[in-house]
Each structure stands twice: as structure tokens, then as C-alpha cells.
Amino acid sequence: MIEIKDLHKSYKMGSNSLHVLKGINFKAEDGELVAIMGSSGSGKSTLLNILGMLDEADSGEYVLDGIPIKNLNETKAAKYRNKFLGFVFQSFNLINYKNAMENVSLPLYYQGMGRKERNEKAMKYLEQVGLKQWATHLPNELSGGQKQRVAIARAMAAEPKLLLADEPTGALDSTTSYEVMDLIQKINDAGNTILVVTHEEDIAHMCKRIIHLKDGVIVEDKKVKQVRAADYVQQG
Amino acid sequence: MKFLFDRNTWQEIYGSIRKNKVRTIITVIGVTWGIFIYIALSGAAKGMDNGFEEAFETVAINSMFAWAQNTSMPYAGFKTGRPIQLKLGDVQVLKNRIPEIETIAPRNVRGFFGTPQANISRGGTTGNYTVYGDFPDFTKISTKKIYDNGRFLNDEDIEQARKVCVIGERTQKELFEKGENPIGGYIRIDKVYFQVVGVHKFVPGGGFEGDGDIFIPFTTYRKLYNTGDDVMWFSIAAFNDADVIQVEKDVKAVLKNIHKVHPDDERAFGSFNLGEIFNRIIGFSKGITFLSLIVGIATILAGVIGIGNILLISVKERTKELGVRRALGATPREVRNQIIMESVVLTLIAGIIGIILGALVLAGIDGATQDIDFPYNNPTVPIPLVLAALAIMVILGTLIGLIPAQRAVSIKPIDALREE
Numbered sequence: 001m002i003e004i005k006d007l008h009k010s011y012k013m014g015s016n017s018l019h020v021l022k023g024i025n026f027k028a029e030d031g032e033l034v035a036i037m038g039s040s041g042s043g044k045s046t047l048l049n050i051l052g053m054l055d056e057a058d059s060g061e062y063v064l065d066g067i068p069i070k071n072l073n074e075t076k077a078a079k080y081r082n083k084f085l086g087f088v089f090q091s092f093n094l095i096n097y098k099n100a101m102e103n104v105s106l107p108l109y110y111q112g113m114g115r116k117e118r119n120e121k122a123m124k125y126l127e128q129v130g131l132k133q134w135a136t137h138l139p140n141e142l143s144g145g146q147k148q149r150v151a152i153a154r155a156m157a158a159e160p161k162l163l164l165a166d167e168p169t170g171a172l173d174s175t176t177s178y179e180v181m182d183l184i185q186k187i188n189d190a191g192n193t194i195l196v197v198t199h200e201e202d203i204a205h206m207c208k209r210i211i212h213l214k215d216g217v218i219v220e221d222k223k224v225k226q227v228r229a230a231d232y233v234q235q236g
Numbered sequence: 237m238k239f240l241f242d243r244n245t246w247q248e249i250y251g252s253i254r255k256n257k258v259r260t261i262i263t264v265i266g267v268t269w270g271i272f273i274y275i276a277l278s279g280a281a282k283g284m285d286n287g288f289e290e291a292f293e294t295v296a297i298n299s300m301f302a303w304a305q306n307t308s309m310p311y312a313g314f315k316t317g318r319p320i321q322l323k324l325g326d327v328q329v330l331k332n333r334i335p336e337i338e339t340i341a342p343r344n345v346r347g348f349f350g351t352p353q354a355n356i357s358r359g360g361t362t363g364n365y366t367v368y369g370d371f372p373d374f375t376k377i378s379t380k381k382i383y384d385n386g387r388f389l390n391d392e393d394i395e396q397a398r399k400v401c402v403i404g405e406r407t408q409k410e411l412f413e414k415g416e417n418p419i420g421g422y423i424r425i426d427k428v429y430f431q432v433v434g435v436h437k438f439v440p441g442g443g444f445e446g447d448g449d450i451f452i453p454f455t456t457y458r459k460l461y462n463t464g465d466d467v468m469w470f471s472i473a474a475f476n477d478a479d480v481i482q483v484e485k486d487v488k489a490v491l492k493n494i495h496k497v498h499p500d501d502e503r504a505f506g507s508f509n510l511g512e513i514f515n516r517i518i519g520f521s522k523g524i525t526f527l528s529l530i531v532g533i534a535t536i537l538a539g540v541i542g543i544g545n546i547l548l549i550s551v552k553e554r555t556k557e558l559g560v561r562r563a564l565g566a567t568p569r570e571v572r573n574q575i576i577m578e579s580v581v582l583t584l585i586a587g588i589i590g591i592i593l594g595a596l597v598l599a600g601i602d603g604a605t606q607d608i609d610f611p612y613n614n615p616t617v618p619i620p621l622v623l624a625a626l627a628i629m630v631i632l633g634t635l636i637g638l639i640p641a642q643r644a645v646s647i648k649p650i651d652a653l654r655e656e
Binding site for chain 1: 247254
């Protein structure tokens with residue numbers, strides 16, 4: 001699914017440049033649920049941005065589902081993001097004047113899907129995240145956990161090859177965090193490839209594989225026994 | 237262009253405009269005010285234009301009057317203060333020497349310039365009315381609308397010095413019974429019987445004439461009042477393309493020459509130039525139209541710049557939203573189009589509201605000026621001008637929208653997302 005070879009990235013900070021990624025190599029197969037861990041400044045967000053085509057690497061290869069991702073202009077990147085990728089952000093990033101359903105259907109709008117069709121699809125995904133009855137509510141009428149579930153529904157609505165979650169539980173308390181992770185696990189169970197950036201150990205252990213980044217290189221890459229978030233959710 | 241006809245585009249635009257209603261309304265007011273000013277002012281000016289045009293409808297626009305007074309300078313052996321008398325023979329000389337003249341109508345009158353009104357009677361009724369001695373050509377300069385079955389004076393009336401007359405509406409009312417046909421009837425003008433051949437409709441605004449005026453053939457007049465070849469004044473119409481002011485000067489010069497008046501004597505002949513007055517009035521209303529265009533465009537421009545300004549702020553506020561949209565797959569082009577369309581839609585809505593308000597005000601003015609005695613009629617703005625104004629606003633809206641749109645796409649999505 002993902003193949004990365006010798007990825008380098010540095011930022012210019014005034015006169016000196018900051019080398020953030022110093023040769024990253026890894027592969028992820030279809031249906032994997034990978035946690036990318038690391039302290040702040042380790043380069044995990046940069047890596048995610050490059051994977052998300054929001055940023056471009058200085059050198060190295062990035063192949064997504066057999067398609068080499070390079071020489072992207074903004075328009076091409078936007079089309080790829082729309083077709084291949086789903087984003088989940090730490091701060092949800094819902095559009096506050098659109099209701100839950102409209103938020104979920106937004107990527108479908110940019111795919112050029114008709115209104116009726118995309119609303120139906122949006123409702124289907126909202127139902128999957130258990131928020132069907134909240135479809136007409138604006139984001140500020142939803143709790144943090146609900147917002148993140150809407151955001152996940154939005155990311156899934158375009159049926160992406162890869163779901164990228166940047167600290168999806170970073171703004172949530174642990175109970176809601178587990179609910180969100182439960183949802184992510186279920187989506188993964190359905191066969192979707194997911195990359196989660198996190199700095200929380202317990203969240204990382206709910207994935208199937210953990211990659212540790214430190215100072216721009218992968219220091220550890222191990223498969224773990226997945227902890228099911230549902231075990232924590234149900235008892236509560 | 238396809239996105240223009242896509243319902244989704246409009247829903248996106250509506251969605252983002254409606255989220256900040258108060259600001260949208262305030263933004264829109266500037267442009268609304270501009271187009272309102274433009275429509276109301278230029279419509280009002282047009283109404284004045286129409287009014288004046290209507291007032292001058294019955295008079296040849298490039299016409300003038302010339303009359304004789306007393307000399308103020310000695311010349312060719314004559315003393316100063318000599319009274320000058322225009323003569324019928326002057327007509328041919330004027331026509332020969334000034335090719336710009338289309339028509340000259342020599343006129344005499346009883347009832348003005350110190351002469352008493354004529355005594356008119358029919359049966360037991362009598363009254364005093366103004367009587368003009370005229371040539372048929374006079375109607376080429378000042379149209380006389382004659383009621384059904386009647387006619388104005390004609391050439392044969394002149395040749396044979398017929399005792400026929402054209403009477404006014406009031407004269408008819410006062411001398412004839414209601415329902416009685418005046419045509420063919422007889423009235424006495426200063427004890428001489430005249431047959432009525434026509435009744436003229438009085439149109440206000442055409443100088444000092446009134447609704448009781450009686451017109452008789454020039455030749456009959458001069459026999460009746462023993463005026464010989466004397467003429468009180470000339471009504472002169474120049475050809476449409478002639479410079480009336482120059483014609484006025486030429487006429488005076490020729491008259492001075494004929495009557496042996498010093499060429500620099502400004503007091504010997506008087507004249508009144510309708511064309512000049514008319515040009516001044518038309519110039520005035522043109523000036524107002526032009527002014528309203530300038531003021532309107534300036535205000536619209538200010539309003540559109542206001543919209544651009546607000547959109548610029550709005551784009552700044554929405555940086556994150558636009559970043560999210562781009563992360564979800566909006567191309568720079570789609571983002572740019574959306575911002576531009578927001579600008580155009582705001583401008584257009586503002587413009588349409590302004591046009592409607594302006595039209596309402598014009599309708600109000602029209603209603604209020606229906607019955608007043610002021611040359612004002614049908615204040616309108618031609619549809620092509622309205623459409624042009626709308627087109628200009630679409631163009632301005634697009635141009636001004638380009639600035640915030642360009643700004644919106646110049647921020648990279650990753651930076652936009654990082655913004656808190």
C-alpha cells in the first residue's frame with residue numbers, strides 16, 4: 001500500500017536549515033493499522049504531511065498503491081488527496097457553519113458527486129459512526145468525541161485508500177479517546193489501511209504496529225498485540 | 237464555466253455568505269447605495285430631460301425671434317435714438333444672405349407691446365383678445381395643433397387677404413355655444429366679419445401665447461390695422477445642423493445693414509434665442525446625467541472595494557477552513573472560483589437591491605410630479621444602461637474578488653491547517 005524509500009526533508013529557518021527527516025524507509029501493507037510515535041520535533045507530523053501530500057519531500061520515493069507520488073502541483077495534489085486520502089485532525093477541523101451531514105459530504109462535493117447522492121452517502125457514514133440522529137446539528141452543538149466521529153465519517157466518505165489520523169485523540173479525554181479508537185479499529189477491521197500519529201502509549205498499543213521516530217529516523221518498528229479499545233468502552 | 241451552472245457551487249456560496257449575515261448586509265450596503273444613487277439621480281435627470289423636451293415639443297428647437305428697437309449710436313447721418321421699423325421686404329434679404337435660415341415668419345400682433353387687444357364679438361357676446369397677423373410658415377416654427385375639421389391659415393388666405401381666422405379654445409368657449417361647431421361660423425374682429433376656419437389647441441410652455449389667441453392672415457391684418465409693410469418681429473428657424481447663435485448674430489448684422497444702423501450698435505435690434513436657451517437646459521440635464529454617472533460609478537467602486545476588503549478579512553478568518561477544504565480535495569481553482577463567486581454574488585445582490593430601490597424612488601418621483609406645473613416627465617433609466625451597470629458590477633466584483641481569491645490560494649494547505 002505505502003512504500004517509502006530514503007525520505008529526506010529539511011526546513012529553512014532563516015540562515016540555517018533544520019533537517020527534520022533523515023532518510024525514512026518503511027512499507028505498510030493493505031489493511032495495516034500503524035501508529036507513528038515520537039516526541040515533538042521527532043518529525044512524525046512532517047512525515048504524515050508528506051504522506052498526506054500536504055508537503056513534499058526534498059528527496060526520496062513515495063509510492064502509494066503503486067502510484068509514484070512526485071512532482072505534484074497544487075491541483076494534482078488536491079485531486080490525489082481527494083481520491084486516495086482521508087484526513088482526521090487533532091482539532092477536528094469541521095467547517096463550523098455546515099452541519100454534520102454537510103461536513104461529511106464535503107469531500108464528495110469536491111469529487112463532483114451530485115447533492116442527493118452525496119447526502120445519502122454522508123448519512124450512511126454518519127450512521128456507521130453512530131451519529132445519524134445528529135446529522136443536522138452544527139459542530140458547536142456536538143461534543144468533542146462526536147466531532148471527531150463526524151470527522152472520521154468525513155474522512156471515510158470519499159472511500160480513501162489510506163486514512164491518516166494526526167493525533168486523533170489529542171483533544172479528547174480518555175473515555176472518548178477509546179471510543180474514537182474503537183471506531184478506528186472497526187474501520188481497520190473492515191480492511192482499511194490507517195496511519196495514526198500519536199504520542200500516547202495506550203493509543204499506540206491499540207494499533208497493530210508501532211513505528212518510533214526519533215530525530216528524523218525510525219528507531220524502532222515492531223508489530224504489537226492489538227489492545228481492543230472496545231474492552232474499555234463497554235464497561236463504562 | 238460549468239461550475240456556474242452547478243447547483244452545488246451555489247450551495248457552497250450561499251453557505252459561506254449566510255454564515256455571517258450582519259457582515260454580509262453591511263458589506264452589501266455600500267454597493268447598494270452606489271447603484272441606488274446612480275439609478276435615482278440619472279433617472280431623475282432623465283425625467284427633467286423628458287420634461288423639457290415635452291415643453292419644447294411644439295417649438296422648433298433651433299429657432300429665435302428678432303425685433304427692432306431704437307438705435308443707440310449715430311450712423312450714416314442719422315441721429316441716435318432713431319426708432320427702427322422692420323419691413324416685410326427684410327425677409328427676402330435675410331433669406332438670401334443667410335443660407336442657414338430655413339423659415340422666416342414675419343408677425344404682427346394686437347394686444348402686446350403697447351397695442352390694445354382687438355375687440356371681438358359674436359352676437360351679443362364681446363371680449364378682448366390678442367390677434368396675430370401670420371403667415372402659414374409660422375406653423376413650421378411653432379406647431380399649432382388644430383382641432384378636427386379645422387385648418388390653419390394657408391397661402392391662398394394670404395394671397396387673397398381672406399377674412400378668415402383661427403381662434404383659441406377659450407375664444408371658442410366664450411363666443412360659441414356648447415356643442416356648436418365654430419368652423420364656418422363668423423365672428424367680428426374690430427367690427428370686421430371673419431370666418432372661423434380652425435380652433436387651435438393651446439399648449440403651455442411656448443412663450444407668451446395664450447389659449448384665447450386669434451390668428452388671421454398677415455395680409456388681412458395689415459389691411460385691417462393699416463400697418464403696410466411693417467413687421468413687429470420675425471420668428472426665424474434655422475436648419476437643424478446650423479449654429480443658432482451664429483445665425484442670430486448674422487440676422488442682426490444683416491438687419492443693421494438693411495436699416496442703416498451702426499454695426500456695433502447692440503441696442504437697435506433685440507433677439508431671443510430659443511435654441512440657445514434650449515441648449516443650455518439640455519446641457520444642464522446632460523450635466524446632471526453625467527454627474528450622476530460619475531457619482532454613481534465612484535460610489536459603486538467604493539462599495540466594490542469595500543466588498544473586496546471584507547472578503548480579504550473573511551479569507552484571513554477562513555484560512556483554516558480553506559485549508560481543510562484543500563486537504564479534502566478542493567483544487568486551488570475551486571477555492572479561487574468560490575471566493576470570486578462570493579464577491580460577484582454579493583456585488584450582484586447589492587446591485588439588484590439598489591436598482592429596485594432606485595426604481596421605487598423613481599416611481600415615487602413620477603407619481604409626485606404627475607400634476608405639478610414643472611417640466612418633468614417619466615423619470616426612467618434605459619434598460620440597456622441598467623444592464624450595463626449590472627455587467628460592470630459583475631466585472632468589478634470579479635476583479636476585486638481576484639485579490640482575496642489569490643490570497644486564499646497563495647497560502648499552502650499545510651500552513652492553513654496549522655493556523656489556530
